[in-house]
Amino acid sequence: MTRILSRIAEVSEQYEALIVDLWGCYHDGIRPYADAVEALRAYRRDGGVVVLLTNAPRPAAHVQQFLDQIGAPRDSHDAIMSSGQACQRAMASGDHGRAFHYLGPDRDLHMLSDIGLEPVAVEEADALLCTGLADDKADPRIAYADAIRAWRERGLPMLCANPDIVVDRGDERLWCAGALARAYEEAGGQVVWFGKPHAPTYEQTFALIAEIAGREIARERMLAIGDGIHTDIAGALLQGLDAVFITGGLAAEEMGPDPENPEPARLERFLGEEGLEPAYAMGRLR
DSSP: OOEEOOOOOGGGGSEEEEESSSTTTTTTTBBOOOOHHHHHHEEEETTTEEEEEEOOSSHHHHHHHHHHHHHHOGOOEEEEEEHHHHHHHHHHHTTBBBBBBHHHHHSGGGHTTTOOOOOGGGGOOOOEEEEOOOSSSSSSHHHHHHHHHHHHHTOOEEEEEEOSEEEEEEEEEEEOHHHHHHHHHHHOOOEEETTTTTTHHHHHHHHHHHHHHOOOOHHHHHEEEEIIIIIIHHHHHTTTOEEEEESSSSSHHHHHHHTTTTOHHHHHHHHHTTTTOOOOEEOOOO
């Protein structure tokens, strides 16, 4: 049975490290959540390690720059791990070729330029790199229908640097790279996924935590926190981690009139339908 918490401090002493999702838990895409920031600061003051684990399609250094821009204090976390970082390493390895046709906004072109590459036309590509959508308000199953057929005919694999399907920016819901990758996969295309819930990103995160702590930390002493039931929570449970499901994020509409204080019956029904049972749930990280 999932226990509903009011504050993370109710259980945080049981854990030596927190693995915290960013969008929907730490910030809303515009500003940090003040209560989340203070909770993480307090946890670190007591000696805990905090790693922000995000499906952002860009390396950790670029994620940190964004956090600086929205006023997130650096003393709220020890390090950042991102799906973009894992994807960029795979691109640099050459395992997927060296010619990538780019799909995403211009702001993430550094995924290529950082490793000395330039985007190529689809006719010259070894693979597709997807960091997002040209129009993140348009359903990619419709907007990219013709392109998906063309990619599939050429047999191009797609590297997806952000497996999230949707994200909430303030009060606006936007499509993410994962929605296009899923549509491509459903059409028969090959997709190489990076980020939560996939194991490689967690393995890199565990190694980062050990580096920060100066020793290995057992998985039962780590706690994952996130609002994505299919990414944050499913990924954590697959790795044997306890998890906190943040109900005031992506699943807010399922939790009753006050998602920051979820109705136990609604929460239980939602989790039962998903077939997942995290150790804890709370409205917002605080």
